[in-house]
Amino acid sequence: MIGVFDSGLGGLTVLAALTQRFPEVSFVYLGDHANVPYGNRPSEEIIELTRASVERLFGVGCKLVLLGCNTATAVAARRLQTSWLPETPWTALGHNVIGIVAPTVEAATQTPWAVTTPQYPQKFLTDRIAVFGTTRTIASNVYAEEIRKRCPKVTLVQQVCSELAGAIEHGAGKAELERLVETGIAGAMAQAGGEPPHRAILGCTHFPLVEHLFRRHLPQATRILSQPEVVADSLEDYLQRHPRYKGETVETPRRVLLTTGDPAEASARARVFAGEGLTFERLEV
Numbered sequence: 001m002i003g004v005f006d007s008g009l010g011g012l013t014v015l016a017a018l019t020q021r022f023p024e025v026s027f028v029y030l031g032d033h034a035n036v037p038y039g040n041r042p043s044e045e046i047i048e049l050t051r052a053s054v055e056r057l058f059g060v061g062c063k064l065v066l067l068g069c070n071t072a073t074a075v076a077a078r079r080l081q082t083s084w085l086p087e088t089p090w091t092a093l094g095h096n097v098i099g100i101v102a103p104t105v106e107a108a109t110q111t112p113w114a115v116t117t118p119q120y121p122q123k124f125l126t127d128r129i130a131v132f133g134t135t136r137t138i139a140s141n142v143y144a145e146e147i148r149k150r151c152p153k154v155t156l157v158q159q160v161c162s163e164l165a166g167a168i169e170h171g172a173g174k175a176e177l178e179r180l181v182e183t184g185i186a187g188a189m190a191q192a193g194g195e196p197p198h199r200a201i202l203g204c205t206h207f208p209l210v211e212h213l214f215r216r217h218l219p220q221a222t223r224i225l226s227q228p229e230v231v232a233d234s235l236e237d238y239l240q241r242h243p244r245y246k247g248e249t250v251e252t253p254r255r256v257l258l259t260t261g262d263p264a265e266a267s268a269r270a271r272v273f274a275g276e277g278l279t280f281e282r283l284e285v
């Protein structure tokens, strides 16, 4: 059983790609709706909330947890992997935590994560790439650093959309969501001196829930990189190398959605963006 974690609904965009790609694998999703949004919180708080959620997913039987959240990945993944996990009994049991920034950088740079210096032909890539994310993801600078290491000639624009994930979670109307997306894109365009980006990374898993609004307001020539798809590609590769994390592959695998918040509210909100049939259960702690 694989766990997928997000601060709220955003990781459902990743989960949808994963359940489609791995129809025989069981997934448990955890949305920390009691604490969403994470994006404007101090880093230490994000690390602690993420750690607690990973532990809950381990506790319900997931051996692998994918952080389906850019903020949690950018701020907490490395700390959890290097300082927390090795000190816990979970390590001896073979549990692991992985994030979603690495596959996104790999796709954006067409360079494997393990390769951290510019290689031909990527070292000559001169694309303009716009990254949209939460306050904390952009402040971490992880996308800029990791992309520039591999593609130093890329022009990178990073745009904070500080209110968008929260607005999606808390039921803002279409006009408000569109205003927030439009403002973010205007900010990115201004930073790029009006030059349209070749590619846009929606570097917050909530944002694909309003991808149609990004599509509407981004220049037509800008391609949106689909983070859920690249994460599914990357997990496929990972599971080939670590098949034990697939767990038992069964005809009717488990699809459980857990929330730390109010299940009725989380389910109602999820249905607005991600369609019928999504029912959250309260995580019993």
Ligand code: DGL
Pocket: 006, 007, 008, 010, 011, 036, 037, 038, 039, 040, 068, 069, 070, 071, 072, 134, 137, 165, 166, 203, 204, 205, 206
């Ligand atoms: N979905 C999350 C991300 O990918 C977090 C949004 C939030 O909670 O602020 O960044």
